[in-house]
Amino acid sequence: MPYQPPVRDHLFLLRDVLEIEKYANLPGFAEASMDVVSQIVEEAGRFTGEVLAPLNSVGDKQGCVWNPDHTVTTPAGFKQAYAQLVEGGWPALGAEPAYGGQGLPHVVNLSFSEMSSSANMAFSMYPGLTHGAYSAILNGGSDAQKDLYLPKLASGQWGGTMNLTEPHCGTDLGLLRTKAVPQGDGTYKITGGKIWISGGEHDMAENIVHLVLARIEGAPEGTRGISLFIVPKFIPDADGKPGARNSVYCDGLEEKMGIHGNATCVIRHEESLGWLVGEENKGLSLMFVMMNEARIGVGLQGVAQAEAAYQAAATFAKERLQGRSLTGPKNPDGPADPIIVHPDVRRMLMDSKALIEGGRAFLFWTALQGDLAHASPDEAVRQKAGDYMALMTPVVKGFLTDKGLQICSNAVQVHGGSGFTEHFPVSQYMRDVRIALIYEGTNGVQALDLVGRKLAAQGGRAVMSFFAEIDAFVEANGADKELKPFLDGLAKAKGELQDATMWLMQNGLMNPDNAGAASTDYMHLFGLTALAYMWAQIAKTVQAKIAAQDKDGGESDPFYANKLVVGRYYVERILPETGGHLAKLKTGSELMMALPAEAF
Numbered sequence: 091m092p093y094q095p096p097v098r099d100h101l102f103l104l105r106d107v108l109e110i111e112k113y114a115n116l117p118g119f120a121e122a123s124m125d126v127v128s129q130i131v132e133e134a135g136r137f138t139g140e141v142l143a144p145l146n147s148v149g150d151k152q153g154c155v156w157n158p159d160h161t162v163t164t165p166a167g168f169k170q171a172y173a174q175l176v177e178g179g180w181p182a183l184g185a186e187p188a189y190g191g192q193g194l195p196h197v198v199n200l201s202f203s204e205m206s207s208s209a210n211m212a213f214s215m216y217p218g219l220t221h222g223a224y225s226a227i228l229n230g231g232s233d234a235q236k237d238l239y240l241p242k243l244a245s246g247q248w249g250g251t252m253n254l255t256e257p258h259c260g261t262d263l264g265l266l267r268t269k270a271v272p273q274g275d276g277t278y279k280i281t282g283g284k285i286w287i288s289g290g291e292h293d294m295a296e297n298i299v300h301l302v303l304a305r306i307e308g309a310p311e312g313t314r315g316i317s318l319f320i321v322p323k324f325i326p327d328a329d330g331k332p333g334a335r336n337s338v339y340c341d342g343l344e345e346k347m348g349i350h351g352n353a354t355c356v357i358r359h360e361e362s363l364g365w366l367v368g369e370e371n372k373g374l375s376l377m378f379v380m381m382n383e384a385r386i387g388v389g390l391q392g393v394a395q396a397e398a399a400y401q402a403a404a405t406f407a408k409e410r411l412q413g414r415s416l417t418g419p420k421n422p423d424g425p426a427d428p429i430i431v432h433p434d435v436r437r438m439l440m441d442s443k444a445l446i447e448g449g450r451a452f453l454f455w456t457a458l459q460g461d462l463a464h465a466s467p468d469e470a471v472r473q474k475a476g477d478y479m480a481l482m483t484p485v486v487k488g489f490l491t492d493k494g495l496q497i498c499s500n501a502v503q504v505h506g507g508s509g510f511t512e513h514f515p516v517s518q519y520m521r522d523v524r525i526a527l528i529y530e531g532t533n534g535v536q537a538l539d540l541v542g543r544k545l546a547a548q549g550g551r552a553v554m555s556f557f558a559e560i561d562a563f564v565e566a567n568g569a570d571k572e573l574k575p576f577l578d579g580l581a582k583a584k585g586e587l588q589d590a591t592m593w594l595m596q597n598g599l600m601n602p603d604n605a606g607a608a609s610t611d612y613m614h615l616f617g618l619t620a621l622a623y624m625w626a627q628i629a630k631t632v633q634a635k636i637a638a639q640d641k642d643g644g645e646s647d648p649f650y651a652n653k654l655v656v657g658r659y660y661v662e663r664i665l666p667e668t669g670g671h672l673a674k675l676k677t678g679s680e681l682m683m684a685l686p687a688e689a690f
Contacts (some may be wrong), residue, residue: 093143093398098649099447101128103454107631110197110458116611118195118464127198130183134202137178141171149212149351150518151342154292159336160339162291164290168213172246172294180206181217181246184410186225189240195465200390204450207394210617211522212351216249218287218387222380223250223301227320230368230376235320238385239299249295252380253284253321253357255300261535263303263374264312269367270304270319270364270673272542279361280321280338281381290355291323293341297332298323299446300357309371318373319364326333338362348521382483384530385663386457389486392494393449395523396625398578399501400442402515407435429504438500439471439665444660445493448621451628453490477552481544482620488536488610489617491526498523514624537609540616541594553591560584560623567626572633576626579661582597586672593676622665632657 099264104110107126113119133561147168154167184199206214224243227235240270242248255285259265269284280302285289291298300321324332337360344354367416368376403413411421415431429435460483462475498520511515527533545553562576590612598605632650639646 093139093146093209093401093528095208096397097131097135100131100201100204102649103451104131104201104481106196106577106635107451108197108454108458110195111606113195113462113465114137115393116461116467117249118461118465121192122194122198130198131201132196133178133182134205136175137180138202138205138209138356141174143205145213145351146210147172147518149210149517150348150522151350153350154353155499156340160291160341162340162343162355163351164292164294164666168351169294171213172216173240174245179245181220182244184213184221184227185244186240186595189228189236189244191244194463196457196525197454197461200386200454202456203387203554204216204390204453205266205396206399207391210351211391211395212349214615215349215352216292216294217246219252219289219384220246220248221293222252222383222387225301226301226376226380229379230318230372231320235365238326239320242297242318242330243299247295248297248299249289251298251301252377252384253287253300253359253682254377255286261507261531263316265310266305266316267304267473268302268304268359270271270306270317270366271361272306276365278306278364278366279318280319280359280361280364281361284357286344287355287357287530288352288413289382290353290357290602292353296324298325300338301367301372301377302359304364306370306510310436313374315371317370318376320366320367321359321362323365325363336362340387347519347524349525358516370471381478381530385483385487385536386453387531388526389488389490389527390453391454392491392523393446394494395519395526396446396449396494396497399498399516399519400439400446402444402519403501403504404430406508406514407439408623410506410508435504440502440659441654441664442500444625444656444664445497445621446658448624448660449493449627450470451624452482452617452620453486455624463507469526477548477555481540481552484536484540484544485613485616485620488527488531488533488540488613489620491523492533492614493617495527521654533613534610536580537613538606540613541598541605541609544593544622545591548644549666550591550595557584557588559617563623563626566624567630570630570633573626573629575661576622576629577656579665580626583615583622583665585621585669586668590672590675597678601679603679605684607677607682611671611675615668615675617663618668618671622661625660628653629657 111124148167149165155163165323182191183194186216188195214652220243227239243250258267270278270280272278302319302321303316305315305317306317321338323336325334325336327333329436339358340355341358342356368593410429411424411426412429413425420431421427436582458479459475463479464473466472501516502520506515564581567573592606633654635650
């Protein structure tokens with residue numbers, strides 16, 4: 091069975107758990123009635139399931155092709171699918187109406203993005219990166235730059251990229267060598283080489299707008315001297331249409347483990363013409379607008395690939411006949427039982443389902459915080475939501491992609507030997523998702539960002555607010571006996587996270603290696619606690635739905651009963667991992683750093 095977009099689960103989160111209609115007084119949300127949102131999500135399911143999903147394997151097997159004239163040909167069907175994407179207005183969902191967008195909340199756009207990424211991760215990266223370029227120009231560009239570029243980027247008529255990495259430097263952007271020479275007329279000549287540029291060249295959009303980090307001649311060394319430039323493939327003419335060819339070239343494609351349908355390019359700037367975005371030497375802060383948005387998008391990719399792999403594994407487990415149930419035959423007329431009867435197969439499927447559904451809720455909840463940080467008229471709400479976005483972004487990126495890989499690996503395992511072949515889809519999901527743990531800052535860098543910067547920001551205001559919110563939820567619902575397992579699990583995990591936070595504050599300052607050694611365990615402890623909070627909210631919502639059905643005498647809906655089972659499984663089988671992470675975290679860095687380098 092091909093990928094089936096989880097439309098009902100998305101609508102359940104948006105309507106019932108997050109209750110987005112209660113924000114109808116805020117910009118964007120006024121147009122996001124559940125009638126409208128339901129139509130969007132259902133049509134998103136149709137488009138991604140019917141148009142993008144069938145091209146996933148095509149893109150993997152064919153890949154992109156580099157041509158001697160420095161152009162790139164995308165896999166068969168991609169160009170036509172991209173035209174349908176643009177015609178359907180999908181890239182414009184979350185863009186500003188002033189630039190041709192639909193102005194809907196980011197959390198609604200995220201629903202489409204998850205389905206798109208599940209259906210075809212390599213394809214979905216093209217419009218995803220374009221929206222990142224749109225956001226950087228929206229936040230830092232001049233009015234003239236916004237008027238020229240944003241309508242074309244918002245529609246998807248033009249594509250966008252991030253040009254950061256160079257052959258000698260990845261995360262440490264202070265080492266970059268690409269230089270910018272001012273021409274005296276407001277333009278700059280950009281020279282240098284960039285690598286791993288996703289969507290850096292392709293045949294689907296009529297122009298590609300590169301957002302390039304470079305150092306202006308004479309600028310300070312390190313990150314303090316980095317500026318951001320717009321470098322279009324075709325220089326817009328007086329009418330704003332693609333004009334003369336700029337001297338920015340794709341010199342080849344990377345040979346990759348996965349995402350073969352995305353053109354990951356080696357880009358050469360040969361005195362290419364560029365325009366400064368924002369102020370000189372302030373480019374990194376503007377690029378972080380793109381990078382932070384991209385990090386949420388990468389966390390989404392972890393959930394998306396996990397969902398597709400889980401669906402494939404569940405289908406296989408129900409069809410594959412092998413062995414007999416330990417409690418007696420369940421398929422007595424057949425030669426064997428389907429492997430879904432075996433507890434260890436169930437363990438892998440239940441682990442996956444609990445992490446995906448909790449992870450999706452965490453992803454949507456975090457996106458809603460981003461919407462509130464921009465749209466709420468209440469300064470206190472904006473501050474809290476902004477704090478949460480900053481705090482949660484590394485957790486969303488690092489934790490959800492680590493778990494995404496684990497789930498894809500479990501899907502291969504459920505398939506047995508079949509999963510190790512290319513005749514079944516799960517090997518592609520595992521290969522594709524592997525990059526999500528690496529790009530936009532490796533997960534180790536995310537963990538360091540969490541413990542080194544985000545925890546201490548504003549004196550720990552964000553994490554203390556999160557602890558207080560959990561405490562308030564547990565106290566407010568303490569009389570609900572049905573919720574007790576969820577509340578007990580959440581309270582215990584929150585206590586362990588708070589213990590870990592205090593340990594870091596005491597021991598990380600004393601020895602920074604302690605913070606580094608603890609960072610990944612802390613990030614996972616945080617992620618597990620966040621999902622416990624999501625499951626507690628889901629359980630509360632579900633119980634109210636079940637009670638309403640019972641009161642009305644209606645037929646019980648298995649969707650809700652199944653949610654409670656999966657949530658209880660999370661609390662009882664997965665959440666106890668918090669104790670292990672806390673124990674490891676507290677061992678510090680002594681043994682980790684004890685061996686001399688030559689001993690490795």
